Amino acid sequence: MKLKAHAKINLTLGIKGLRPDGYHEVEMVMQSVELHDCLEFSPIPEGIEIITDSPDIPPGSDNLVHRAAALLMEYTGHPGGIRIALKKNIPVAAGLAGGSTDAAAALKGLNEIWELKLTKAELFRLGEKLGADVPFCLLGGTALARGKGEELIPLPSPKALGVLLVKPTFGVSTAEAYRKYDELPPGPQPDTDGMLGALRTGDWDGLCAGLRNVLERATAAMHPEVPEIKKLLLESGAGGALMSGSGPTVFGLFADFPGAREAASGLELPGCGILVTRTI
Numbered sequence: 163m164k165l166k167a168h169a170k171i172n173l174t175l176g177i178k179g180l181r182p183d184g185y186h187e188v189e190m191v192m193q194s195v196e197l198h199d200c201l202e203f204s205p206i207p208e209g210i211e212i213i214t215d216s217p218d219i220p221p222g223s224d225n226l227v228h229r230a231a232a233l234l235m236e237y238t239g240h241p242g243g244i245r246i247a248l249k250k251n252i253p254v255a256a257g258l259a260g261g262s263t264d265a266a267a268a269l270k271g272l273n274e275i276w277e278l279k280l281t282k283a284e285l286f287r288l289g290e291k292l293g294a295d296v297p298f299c300l301l302g303g304t305a306l307a308r309g310k311g312e313e314l315i316p317l318p319s320p321k322a323l324g325v326l327l328v329k330p331t332f333g334v335s336t337a338e339a340y341r342k343y344d345e346l347p348p349g350p351q352p353d354t355d356g357m358l359g360a361l362r363t364g365d366w367d368g369l370c371a372g373l374r375n376v377l378e379r380a381t382a383a384m385h386p387e388v389p390e391i392k393k394l395l396l397e398s399g400a401g402g403a404l405m406s407g408s409g410p411t412v413f414g415l416f417a418d419f420p421g422a423r424e425a426a427s428g429l430e431l432p433g434c435g436i437l438v439t440r441t442i
């Protein structure tokens with residue numbers, strides 16, 4: 163069995179406050195993109211084996227795919243016995259939910275292969291234990307996320323938009339970006355209702371104007387490359403540009419895929435990873 167695990171971008175990311183558990187109360191509009199990792203599942207006599215082509219992620223029991231499989235075994239009492247080959251295409255520690263989407267795909271895939279018959283609600287509850295973004299990755303498409311990120315309301319997806327992703331060489335720790343946010347004076351929050359309206363009516367200008375992520379300023383305070391890349395993306399013809407999640411990836415939005423591909427060919431950003439994809 164093979165499964166695709168799609169990356170996400172944040173069209174908005176607002177923070178409503180700090181929760182008693184130390185997490186931040188968020189309000190964000192999330193969007194899946196076509197860019198994906200691939201997971202291939204093969205039964206083995208016992209245990210959990212993860213094989214990956216990426217030197218950037220933990221190969222053993224710390225890998226989120228391994229953790230997802232172990233959590234399912236613990237929850238259901240299943241004896242295990244699975245090899246998962248993980249092909250990474252999503253940049254790591256990039257704000258694109260690479261680890262979370264791999265974990266979500268592992269939960270989905272193993273629920274089928276091991277015939278566990280867990281409900282969607284059970285998978286969402288288990289996913290939440292692995293990471294705040296895992297429930298959205300299980301859902302996919304376009305959604306409003308609240309709470310830690312696990313309270314989800316599905317939204318109408320925009321027509322396939324071109325997305326040009328620029329990932330600087332360095333990664334960003336999500337915890338560090340939230341910590342830096344707490345140190346800075348408060349800034350403007352996204353207009354979530356405005357973004358929901360733009361999605362409902364298919365208002366391209368409204369969608370571009372509504373892009374806002376309060377973690378952008380926090381990550382930019384540590385990495386001045388972020389606003390520089392954003393400026394270049396806007397100059398390249400993007401309708402709007404924004405850092406995704408905790409960064410450092412910055413995306414430019416284009417009305418269609420060819421527009422994003424053309425802009426990418428003109429970008430000169432030595433050392434940065436440049437990927438062209440589309441919303442799904």
Ligand SMILES: C[C@@](CO)(OP(=O)(O)O)[C@H](O)COP(=O)(O)OP(=O)(O)OC[C@H]1O[C@@H](n2ccc(N)nc2=O)[C@H](O)[C@@H]1O
Pocket residue numbers: 172175184185186187188256257258259260262292293294295296309310311336337340406407408409
């Ligand atoms: C910022 C976002 C936006 O979509 O994405 P990424 O940049 O990671 O892709 C998410 O909130 C990240 O979700 P995820 O990466 O699953 O977070 P987790 O592993 O659960 O948490 C990592 C750390 O981030 C902080 N954290 C996370 C979520 C949240 N609502 N409040 C927090 O303060 C906590 O310090 C936590 O220890």
Ligand SMILES: Nc1ncnc2c1ncn2[C@@H]1O[C@H](COP(=O)(O)OP(=O)(O)O)[C@@H](O)[C@H]1O
Pocket residue numbers: 218219220224225226227253254255256257258259260261262264265334336407408409
């Ligand atoms: N399967 C995985 N894919 C990506 N990262 C993983 C995986 N398993 C564990 N990690 C770890 O999760 C952390 C966050 O990576 P990632 O999910 O790619 O970034 P982000 O939270 O910014 O979207 C990294 O430190 C990485 O080593």
